[in-house]
Amino acid sequence: MKRSILSGMIFLFAIAAAPPVVNAKGDDFKSVVKVIEQIYGVKHQQLPFLARAGMKTARTMARIAGGQKRRIAEAGSVKVAFFEDHDFTSVKNDGNLRRSLNSMLGTTWSPIIQMFAPRAHDQSYIFLRNAGHKFNVLVVQIETREAWVIQIDVSPSTLAALLQTPDEMGKIISDDAMTNYDQE
Amino acid sequence: MRTTAIKLFIFATLVLLISIGTTAQAQGGRVELSSLDRLTAKASQTVDVSIDERLIQTAAKVLSSKEPDEAKVKEIVNGLKGIYVRSFEFEKEGEYAAADVESIRSQLRGPGWTRVLNVTSKREGALEVYIMTDGSSIGGLAVLAADPTELTVVNLIGPVDLEKLRALEGSFGIPELEIESTKPKKK
Numbered sequence: 001m002k003r004s005i006l007s008g009m010i011f012l013f014a015i016a017a018a019p020p021v022v023n024a025k026g027d028d029f030k031s032v033v034k035v036i037e038q039i040y041g042v043k044h045q046q047l048p049f050l051a052r053a054g055m056k057t058a059r060t061m062a063r064i065a066g067g068q069k070r071r072i073a074e075a076g077s078v079k080v081a082f083f084e085d086h087d088f089t090s091v092k093n094d095g096n097l098r099r100s101l102n103s104m105l106g107t108t109w110s111p112i113i114q115m116f117a118p119r120a121h122d123q124s125y126i127f128l129r130n131a132g133h134k135f136n137v138l139v140v141q142i143e144t145r146e147a148w149v150i151q152i153d154v155s156p157s158t159l160a161a162l163l164q165t166p167d168e169m170g171k172i173i174s175d176d177a178m179t180n181y182d183q184e
Numbered sequence: 185m186r187t188t189a190i191k192l193f194i195f196a197t198l199v200l201l202i203s204i205g206t207t208a209q210a211q212g213g214r215v216e217l218s219s220l221d222r223l224t225a226k227a228s229q230t231v232d233v234s235i236d237e238r239l240i241q242t243a244a245k246v247l248s249s250k251e252p253d254e255a256k257v258k259e260i261v262n263g264l265k266g267i268y269v270r271s272f273e274f275e276k277e278g279e280y281a282a283a284d285v286e287s288i289r290s291q292l293r294g295p296g297w298t299r300v301l302n303v304t305s306k307r308e309g310a311l312e313v314y315i316m317t318d319g320s321s322i323g324g325l326a327v328l329a330a331d332p333t334e335l336t337v338v339n340l341i342g343p344v345d346l347e348k349l350r351a352l353e354g355s356f357g358i359p360e361l362e363i364e365s366t367k368p369k370k371k
Contacts, residue, residue, distance in 0.1 A: 111234055112235060114230075116224055118228075156246065163235060164356060165355070
């Protein structure tokens with residue numbers, strides 16, 4: 001009886017005091033990639049990536065840095081899974097991916113922005129979680145013929161700059177990550 | 185020992201309940217937007233922005249107090265507890281119903297909310313701004329913008345007024361609402 005009361009107390013305090021920090025054990029990046037593969041029946045690829053991204057990156061980084069070019073992602077933190085030349089319109093866009101992502105990531109990640117254009121078959125999701133002195137940002141982008149998942153670490157100051165234009169956040173992160181990434 | 189444990193358990197429960205109550209009170213200016221979820225399937229584009237207090241304060245910390253533009257935004261966002269935007273664009277008219285708008289408007293007729301701006305035009309639709317007050321302090325603001333092919337709800341939690349909203353347009357996911365200065369109008 002005494003033990004169960006104490007367990008109850010510990011449980012209550014744990015709920016009340018639990019900080020919204022990262023669950024380091026779970027690899028949500030891989031889980032998200034897997035969900036996309038399952039829903040759309042595709043496989044992500046190991047591909048050398050778009051040289052043109054470098055041009056865009058220089059431009060967007062300069063804007064965020066107030067004139068000085070710099071990277072968004074912390075060194076060595078970039079994960080990218082790319083899906084190229086698939087027909088992402090073949091599966092009815094009924095919000096299945098959105099629901100799956102929100103349900104899978106909802107406990108540890110905060111959804112910052114979700115853009116959903118079912119008729120154009122475009123979907124864009126950005127999730128964020130606190131990882132101590134930095135933040136993890138997860139970007140999921142689905143377009144008609146290609147899709148990608150990106151996870152990067154950003155510093156609080158970079159995040160602050162990105163938050164001022166959250167609707168451009170996915171594009172800026174994608175441009176940056178595509179030029180310097182570790183493929184999963 | 186058993187009595188002490190029971191007392192501690194009761195104390196822990198009270199602490200938890202008080203903490204839940206405080207959180208609920210702090211979010212008094214929050215408008216429930218989930219009733220609009222069903223429009224996602226009909227809309228040609230849906231944008232859903234959620235920036236909570238922790239993120240706002242992260243952003244506020246690094247804004248410069250010396251740069252006039254940044255200092256202004258910093259001052260405004262300093263007390264904010266949340267920024268929530270839900271926007272739907274439709275290809276043709278009639279894709280959303282009056283009941284969808286009413287699901288939001290009915291909340292804004294609740295205690296504490298006052299409509300401070302109401303502009304309606306046949307061509308451009310309706311723009312309504314509501315402020316939630318708790319005694320003498322402002323607890324939140326909501327904007328309901330509805331035109332035939334677009335429906336947008338902006339909800340800011342915390343001490344924010346029309347002037348501050350204007351200053352934030354275009355930042356933090358808040359769309360350009362083009363709200364002009366008008367005299368406040370009671371509902």
